[in-house]
Amino acid sequence: MIKQNVSSVIAASLAALVGAAALLLLLRGPAPARADSPHYVASDCTGVSSPCHTTIQDAVNAASPGDEIRVATGTYTGVQTLGGGVQLVYISKTVTIRGGYIAPGFADPPDPDNNPTVLDAEGQGRVIYVASSISPTIEGLWITGGNASNALVSNGRGGGIYSNGAIPIIVNNVITGNIAYTSTSSWGYGGGIYVSSPPGVAVITGNQVLSNVASTSYHAYGGGIYLGGASSAQAVNNVVLSNTASITGGRGYGGGIALSGGNGVTVTGNRVEGNVAQGGPAASFGSGGGGIYCHSSDDATLGDNIVRYNTASVPANGRGGGIGIDRCQRLTVVGNTLQGNVGSAGTTTGGGRGGGLGAYAARDLVINGNRVLSNTAGFYTGWGGGLYLSRNTTFTMTNNIVAANSANYQGGGMAFETGGASEPVTGTLAHNTFAANDRGSGNGRIAIHLNDPYVTLVLTNNLIYSHTYGLYATTGSTATLYNTLFYANSSGDTGGPGIIVNTDPITGQDPLLDAGYHLQAGSPAINAGVDAGVSTDIDGDPRVGPPDVGADEFIATVYLPLVLRNH
Template sequence: MAGFYGKHSSGGGVFLTGEHIFLEDNLVVQNVTSQSNLEGSYSSLIIGGGIVALGGDVTAINNQIVSNTAVITSMSPSGIVLGGGIVVNGTEVQLIHNTIRGNVGVESGYYLSQGGGMYLEDIGHLVLADNLVEGNIAAFAGQSGDGGGGVIARYNAPESVVVADRNIIQNNVGSFSRGGIGGGMLVGNFRPNIPPLEITFRDNQILSNTATVSGTFGAGGGMVIAEGHVWMSGNLFRNNSVRLCGGGVFFSKSEGVLENTVFIQNRAALGGAALAVDDHSDIRMLHSTFTENDGGDESGILMSHWDDAFSTLAMTNTIFATHTTGISITAHNTVTLHSVLWYNTPVPMIAQSATTVIADHQHWGDPRFAVDGYHLKPASAAIGQGIDTPVIYDIDGQPRRFPPDLGADEYWRMSFYLPMVIRYR
C-alpha cells in the first residue's frame, strides 16, 4: 500500500472498522490523507496518514508504517490533524514489533498536529511492546505539534490502562517552529475531571527526541505525562531536548513511582534538563542516575508550579553527576532526598522561600561510570552506599545486594566458579 492520496479525511492508506481488526506483516508507505487542504475545503479534522483502525479489538504485529503524511499543505486557519502514521481507537489494542518511521502529521500550514507517528485514543487496555518509533514529526512547519513519536490520549473511556515495554522511541520531533509538547511521546487525559490513566512503562529507550526545534515554548523533550498514575522501571532517557523545561520527562498532575531510571545528556532551555515536576504532581524515584543534563538554569530537575498547584518529589538512592545545579525548587514545593551521591555538581540544590527540603545520607565522590555513562566501575563512590528499598533488581535485571549501590546500576564483580574435584584412593 503505497503512494495513495486519500479523498476523505481519514486513512490515507488503509481505513478499517470492525469488532476484530488484525494487521500483520504489512508495509504501509508514502500515503497521504490530504495533499492540499485549502480554506473552506475538506474537513477540519484529518486523521491517519497511513492507517486508521477503529474497532473493538485491534492487533497490529510486525508492520512497517513508513513515510506517511496526514496533511502536506494546509491553508485553513484552524483544524486538527491526528496521527501521521497510524490512528487507533478500540477497547483492547496491541501494537507489537512494529516499525513506525518517518511519518509526518503536517508538513506545512496552520493545523494543530498531534501524534507524528501514532495517535491512540480512548483505548481501554493498550499494550505497546518491542516497537521502533523513530524519525516522526508531528508538525514540520506551522502550528504546534504534540507527541512527535506518538500521542496516547483519553477523552471518554471509562477506564484506560497503558502498558509499554521494550520500545525504542528515538529522533522524533514535536514541532520545528512552534510550541511542541512531548518530542517522543505525549500521554495523558485530554478532558478534565476523569480518573487518571494507569500507565506502566518498562525497559524503554527514549533517545534524541525534540519537543520544539526553534520555537520559544515546549515541554517534555522525551516525554510528557499528564494526569497519569504511573509505574516506570528500567527506562533510559538520553539526549532529548526541549525549548522550555523537562528535557527528559515532564510530569503534570500526575503521581507515580520511577525505579532504575537513567537520565543522560538531556537538555532544556529554561530548566529541568532531565526532569520537570509540575502542577500538583507527586513523584517517588528509587535508584535514579542523572548525568550531564544541562541548559537553561543548568538544573537537572526543576520543581515548578502553576498558581497554587504545588508538587512533591521523593528520591532514594540517587546519583547526580556533572550538573551545575542538581535540583531547582520553586516556592511551596517539597523535595525529600534519602541517600544521594553528588559529583561535579557545585550547587546541589537551589530552593526558593517557603519550600520544604529534607536531605539525609548525602555522599560526595566520583561514581566512576563506564563509557555508557551509568554503569558503575570498580572503586565507584556509589557502591554499597544505598539504603534498603523495595527495589530488588537493577536496570539490567541483576539482584540488588544489601546495602545496595546508588543509582540505576548494581555493580557486580565477575566471578568464576570451578567444579569441585574429589580424588578417591
C-alpha cells in the first residue's frame, strides 16, 4: 500500500501562511470599541441601529480608522469621483468593509454566499480604490462591473480592486467580470485585483477571481491578479478561474496571476484553471504563463497549487502553458499539479514551449515534488511537452512526476534552449519519474531532449519509462547519469552525438508503476538508488536504506493477524 499524503513540508508551509494571515487579521483588527462602530450600510435604514448609511462611500467617509463597516445584502451601484479617480468605493482609511449581512438585524456571522453583497460599477469606473499608507480589510463582497479605462488615476490598472502603496487584506470575495483596460495602445494590469508596492505584507486569500480581463485590445499582465513590486505578498487558497490577460491585439502574461518585481512573494494553495494569457491575434507574439507568470520577482514560492487547463497563447507563440518564468531568481516551484495546460494552441503558425512550465534565465530555480501531467507544448510546433528551460537557467529538479505530456517537435518530457556558450543551461535531476511522454510525434517523443549545445545535466536515481529515447543529447551537450532505470524506450535508453556518461543503469525490467506512477511491490526500482541527499519522496514519505529510484519511495504495509480470544 502506498501513502499518498500531500508533502508534509508544503502542508507545514501552508499552515504557517494561513496562521500568518490570521495573525495579520488579528493585528489589523478594529481599534478599541467606539460608540459609532460598527457602521451599517443598507438600502433602507428603517429599523437599523445607528449609524446607518445608504451607500458604502458614506459609511467610509463617516468612519474613523479601525472602524468596521457592515454591509447588507443587495446591489450597490453609482460611481463617483473622489481622490481624483472614478470608482464605486474610495477607501482612504484603515477600516474593515464586510458584506453578507441581513438588515435590519445585521446578526453575526455574515453569510455572503447566501446573502450576496454586490458592488457593481456597471462599467463606469473601478469598483474599489485603496489609497496609499493604509491597511484596510475587504471581505465577503461580490465585486463586479469594474472598468479602469477611464478611472482618471492610474488608468488601466485594477478593474475590480486597485491598491498602490497600501497593505490590503482581501479575503473571501467574489471578484468577477472586471476589466483593467480597453485601450489599443497602452498596457493593462490586473483585471480583477491590482496590488503594487505595499509597505508591508498584503494578503489575498479565499477569494474567487473569475472571468476578469486585464486588456481587451493590447498587451497585458495578470488577467485575474497582478502583484507588482509586492514584496512578501501572499496569495493563498484562492480560486482563479477563466481570466484573460489580453483578449486580442497584444501579448499577454499571466492569464490567472502575474508577479512582476518584488521579493519573497508566496502563491500557495490556489486553484488556477482555464485562464488564457493571449487570446487573439496581435502584431507581435511571445506570451507566457497561461496560469501563473513570474517576471523578475526573486525568492518567490509557487507551492501546492492546482494549475490546469490554462493556455499561454491561443494564436501563436506561447511559453509556459501552466507556469511561465522570466528572469525570476531563486524561485521555488514545489508541490504543484500542472495538468492539461497548453503552450500554444495555434494550428497554422507559431510554436509552444513548455506545456506545463517554461522558464527563461531563471537562476537557481528549484522544481520539487510537482506532478506535471498531460500538458501540450504546441499544436503546430512544440518544444518540451512537460517542461522547457532556456538561456542562462540553472536548476535542480527533485521528486517530480513528468508523465503523458506531448510535444510534436522536441522533447515530450523536457526540452531546452541555449544561446551559445554565453547562455547555457545547467541542471541537476534526482529522483524524478518520466513516464510515457510520447503522446506527440517525431523527436517530441523523447523523454529528456538535450536539443541544443551547452546543456549540461547530472541525473541521479531517475526512472525513465516508455518513450522513443529516454535521453537524447545533441552535439555540444553533456549528460551524466547515475542509477537510472530505463524501460520500454523503443529507440534506445540513450542516444545522440552529445556526451553521455551512463553509470550503473537498470535496464530491461518493468518498473511496475500503478496508475498514479507509484511503485508496486516487486519493482526493480526499490532500493536500487544511491544516496543523493534526498530524505523524502514526492508524497513526503521518508527514503530509508538504499533509496528507491524515481519520485516514489515504496512503503510496504504490514498487517498483523487478528487474534480472537474466548473469555
